Amino acid sequence: MFDVLIAGGDVYDGSGEGPVPADVGVRGDRVAAVGRGLPSEAAAVVDAAGKAVCPGFINILSHSHLTILHDPRSLGELTQGVTTEVFGEGTSMGPLSPRLKAELEHISRYLDVEVSWTRLSEYLRHVERRGASQNIASFIGAGTLRAGVVGYSDRPATPAELDRMRQIAAEEMADGALGIASALVYPPGSYAGTGELASLCEVAADYGGCYASHVRGEGEQLHEALGEFLRIVRGAGLRGEVFHLKAMGRQNWHLMDGAISLLEQARSDGLPVTADVYPYTASSSGLTRIIPDRYHEGGAAALYDRLGAPEVRAAIRAELSASARWGDVTEAENVLILRVTAEENRKWQGRTLAEVAAARGTGPVETAMDLIASDRSRIQAAFFSMSEENLRAALRRPWVGICSDSASMAPEGAFLRAPVHPRAYGSFARVLGRYTRDEKVLPLADAIRRMSGLPAATLGLSGRGVLREGAYADIVVFDPATVADRATFSDPHQLSAGVSEVLVNGKVTVSSGAFTGELAGRALAGPGARR
Numbered sequence: 350m351f352d353v354l355i356a357g358g359d360v361y362d363g364s365g366e367g368p369v370p371a372d373v374g375v376r377g378d379r380v381a382a383v384g385r386g387l388p389s390e391a392a393a394v395v396d397a398a399g400k401a402v403c404p405g406f407i408n409i410l411s412h413s414h415l416t417i418l419h420d421p422r423s424l425g426e427l428t429q430g431v432t433t434e435v436f437g438e439g440t441s442m443g444p445l446s447p448r449l450k451a452e453l454e455h456i457s458r459y460l461d462v463e464v465s466w467t468r469l470s471e472y473l474r475h476v477e478r479r480g481a482s483q484n485i486a487s488f489i490g491a492g493t494l495r496a497g498v499v500g501y502s503d504r505p506a507t508p509a510e511l512d513r514m515r516q517i518a519a520e521e522m523a524d525g526a527l528g529i530a531s532a533l534v535y536p537p538g539s540y541a542g543t544g545e546l547a548s549l550c551e552v553a554a555d556y557g558g559c560y561a562s563h564v565r566g567e568g569e570q571l572h573e574a575l576g577e578f579l580r581i582v583r584g585a586g587l588r589g590e591v592f593h594l595k596a597m598g599r600q601n602w603h604l605m606d607g608a609i610s611l612l613e614q615a616r617s618d619g620l621p622v623t624a625d626v627y628p629y630t631a632s633s634s635g636l637t638r639i640i641p642d643r644y645h646e647g648g649a650a651a652l653y654d655r656l657g658a659p660e661v662r663a664a665i666r667a668e669l670s671a672s673a674r675w676g677d678v679t680e681a682e683n684v685l686i687l688r689v690t691a692e693e694n695r696k697w698q699g700r701t702l703a704e705v706a707a708a709r710g711t712g713p714v715e716t717a718m719d720l721i722a723s724d725r726s727r728i729q730a731a732f733f734s735m736s737e738e739n740l741r742a743a744l745r746r747p748w749v750g751i752c753s754d755s756a757s758m759a760p761e762g763a764f765l766r767a768p769v770h771p772r773a774y775g776s777f778a779r780v781l782g783r784y785t786r787d788e789k790v791l792p793l794a795d796a797i798r799r800m801s802g803l804p805a806a807t808l809g810l811s812g813r814g815v816l817r818e819g820a821y822a823d824i825v826v827f828d829p830a831t832v833a834d835r836a837t838f839s840d841p842h843q844l845s846a847g848v849s850e851v852l853v854n855g856k857v858t859v860s861s862g863a864f865t866g867e868l869a870g871r872a873l874a875g876p877g878a879r880r
Contacts, residue, residue, distance in 0.1 A: 358397025405432025439532025556877025635727025775834025
């Protein structure tokens, strides 16, 4: 007798093949059988006639590390079929120095999250104990390691500091981390040199880990940044993942073909590198990203204090006028203000930087600096700076997976205090609906593989991302004819449609499109973890 029988569906096993008409029997947390005409005795039966049945989706780049503690349902992604979320882009939930812990408590206060952990492994166990609808896993953030050991100074790590970072990385890898991840456009992560990153990746390689990176430049320096990434992966001897591959800025769109060629050449040379994208042409980041790195020394508070000095503002204006970053704010109509912290600034949420500048009677650069200084936060914004043609080119590559690069949330409560990028609610459904069914940019079997088998292999998650006998029963049932994203920039807090059932570790977590209350998620460990 099965605990759950999924009957009469079209089964996609996550390999890129299929579909195969079959039933799926689940016993405990595993897939017990896949085949036609399985015995109908089961505690629960799911009628999957006319629907796709496939492995649960793995979000290889998620920022739900705090929202999942505030709301463990994670409805924004769970209702798209995401059963595993992966954290740690440059910064991770550990290891935390006392200063990092205090900073994390400060930024998470709007979600009422208590920071009761120090190490990354402790955070993962904490989430599992509290309960979560999805599995979770994490990289070690290279920026977090540097901030905790070196601090916020723009200088090379000393040999002793690098040894300490390597020691901590080894401990976290042994406790289950997936590898090292960097975000090299954000201080203090951007202060790390290639040698420092390579040394940390050597530790990850000893544990079968992966190196993932938001590379050092996604505009005019894209090719050089990918070259650095490839040198690190090749030298350390480990798998590599390029986070959210893109060419930012209209003047740089022509660089995407060369970027794809660089990665495909590396793959043809035998280097195990892959990439991911989110299916939108707007990115989302802090407005603080426009401020040159050297003004971030000392940390966020030091930046905000500096912006109070007229001579510093004048220097920043002069520097931006000669920099490629200038384009981020001079095309102010393409910058959408999303989340602020200060109550007096909430009136600017959902308005473009151009609109805010016009209302205030100041230029876009001055307006951006004023907002950052008064809000004393990074000011989350969306930047409409990418090409649809480039996005489609990436989606056509079989080695490119899907991510959200966002936090999962629900259309209620504290989440409604600010607009968000619609990728928080729609990334996976948008690929299945718009780009697969409607526009046929990629076939359905391969789209499913890019969300399941591909990221599982990149991360070394054994038994996940596949639907076969003996695998963990992370399973999605959806209607290929109706699956779709609903969230938009003007109305972002909307759940996607078309996913009827989701199983996580054998538990029915979504039934007939509704959350069942099951919190069956687990903390997943990388391939080199102590067993």
